Structure formats: structure tokens, C-alpha cells
Amino acid sequence: MYVSSLDRRLAELVDWLNNDLALDIQQISPASSDASFRRYFRVEHRGGSHIAMDAPPDKENTEPFVRIAGLLKPTDIHVPNIFWQNSRQGFLLLEDLGSTSYLDHLQMDNAETLYRQALDSLLKLQIGVNTDNCGLPAYDRALLLRELGIFYEWFLEKLLGIAIPDTVATPLNNILIQSALEQPQVCVHRDYHSRNLMFLEHASPGIIDFQDAVIGPISYDLISLLRDCYIAWPEQQVISWAQDYHQRLCVAGLLQADFNQFRRWLDLMGMQRHLKAVGIFARLHLRDGKSNYLADIPRTLAYISTVCEHYPELAAMRQFLQAQVLPAYRASV
Secondary structure (H helix, E strand, O other): OOOOOOOHHHHHHHHHHHHHOOOOEEEEEEEEEOOOOOEEEEEEEOOEEEEEEEOOOOOOOOHHHHHHHHHHHHHOOEOOOEEEEEOOOOEEEEEOOOOOEHHHHOOOOOHHHHHHHHHHHHHHHHHHOOOOOOOOOEOOHHHHHHHHHHHHHHHHHHHHOOOOOHHHHHHHHHHHHHHHHOOOEEEEOOOOOOOOEEOOOOOOOEEOOOOOOEEEEOOHHHHHHHOOOOOOOOHHHHHHHHHHHHHHHHHOOOOOOOHHHHHHHHHHHHHHHHHHHHHHHHHHHHOOOOHHHHHHHHHHHHHHHHHHHHOHHHHHHHHHHHHHHHHHHHHHO
């Protein structure tokens, strides 16, 4: 098959597949990309179809993906099997989980079924990973603060040209970080949302992009799913799903807090995540030329604004958003 000489990495990947793995390739085509430097290709060959990951070693490391896939497999969630790995060149050959994500497939008439399956898998994940000996890093104060800094630097300063006053940032940081750290700590996928859940006819969902997993707040993955940066649901539906999952956590012995406390954790955890996401979307646009993520900023900012309106302790952030951030953002688009 012909591979452009301009894409040296792809040529090396094809060489590995052909010569080291002896695959009789019939077609290789882009499967997906993400917000990192990794790329994924669908490899169709006489023996079937697989996904090849290209993770340039100078920018990415395949070791966390391999290690965490092994950690998650015993929980009975559907992460892709890893058939071959070449850590020196940064290549993996993975199970093909198809090309239909939840985001591609979700409709009002199937959302209940798909979210039930996603929440079933999330509960298996939270129950099944032993936080004492899994070796995952902690979602600690330093990491939470660093993530908030992405919003301040890339969205506010570099995209909008404004700075957040210390009188707003310091109490906001303290409120969000304290809320995160006071929660029960579990295995956190960290990007558990509609683009990383693959719709399958059997054993759905397939779960991808888990290589940044940590031990962190019990509300994190749930709010990532329910207040997704890429698709929004009526708030009453979100609360209904959250109430049902709260009950399941209590029955499983992972949670003792009542729903009012749990909802506060969800709201504040969601705000931390959404601030980070808006910053990442701006960084992808400004630094990496991936401007398609700009379309997801309005939805994500709306989540942030709504949470600010519900909590009096966030009044300073609400005022800053209304007086400076939102007008500057509207003027920039």
C-alpha cells in the first residue's frame, strides 16, 4: 500500500504491522484522534480488524495505557484488549471497538438505556479497583490547582486578554479543592464522557482514553458523564440519574453522604472540571491548531454559570463571569 513520504510515523507503523506482525493489510485509515498527540488507525487485514495506536515516544508514553488497561480488565468493564505493543516506537495494536461513540448514537429515545449501561460500568470501575494498592497517583491539591490554572492562563489571559483577580481566584480555588478532597476517593477514569464511550451491540459500552486515571473524588466521573461538555440533557433528567446512582453508591458501601451533600459535591466537581475543559479547549485552539473544540465552549461555560448561580459562596466568581468574562468571550467570537 502507498503511504505518503510526508508521514514518517505512519510509514513506520505500517512497516511494523507488515514486517513484525506479518499482517496482510488490506486497508489502513484514520480511526480517530484526541486532544493529545496520539493517533488511531483502523487496520483491516485478512485476519479481521484492529486499531493501531500511534503515540510518538518524544510526546506520549504508551506505558500508562498498557498498565491501566491491565488494572481495569478485572473490574469487568470493557476496555480494549491489547494484542501487541512496541513501546520503543510507541505503537500498540488494540481490539477494534468500532467507530460509533455514545455521542454519535445518543437520542432521547435511547438515552435511558445507554446511560444505564454507562452507569453500570462506572459502578464496576469504582467498586473494582483497590485504591490502596493500585499504584495510581492521587488527584491531590497540586493537580487540582494546576488544572484550574489552565482556565486562568489559556482561556482568560491568552484567549480573552483578561486576568482573574486574586480576590476571586483564591476563594474559588479553596472552595473547589476542599470539596474535591473531602469526598470518598475512588478510581477516576478522568474523561468518562460520550466521546470515550463506544456504542457496541454486545458488552456496551467500550471504554477508551483511560490512561490518565487517578485516585480521586467519587463524583468526578459521574458529573463528567451527566454534564458532558459535548452533549447536554435537561437538568431534571441529570438530577434523576444522579439520585439513582447516589442510591447505588450507598448500597455498595462507597458513600454515606445524603443526596444534598452529594449534589453539592457533583456541582462543585463539575465546575472544576468545566473550568479546566474550557481552558483546554482554548489551548487546543491557540497552541495546537485544533479549533473544532471552540464549539463546545458555550455549553461548558453555561454549566459554570449555572453552578455559580446556585451557591452564594461563588458570588464573586459569578460577578466576574457576568461583568468581564462573558462579555469578553462574546466579543471574541
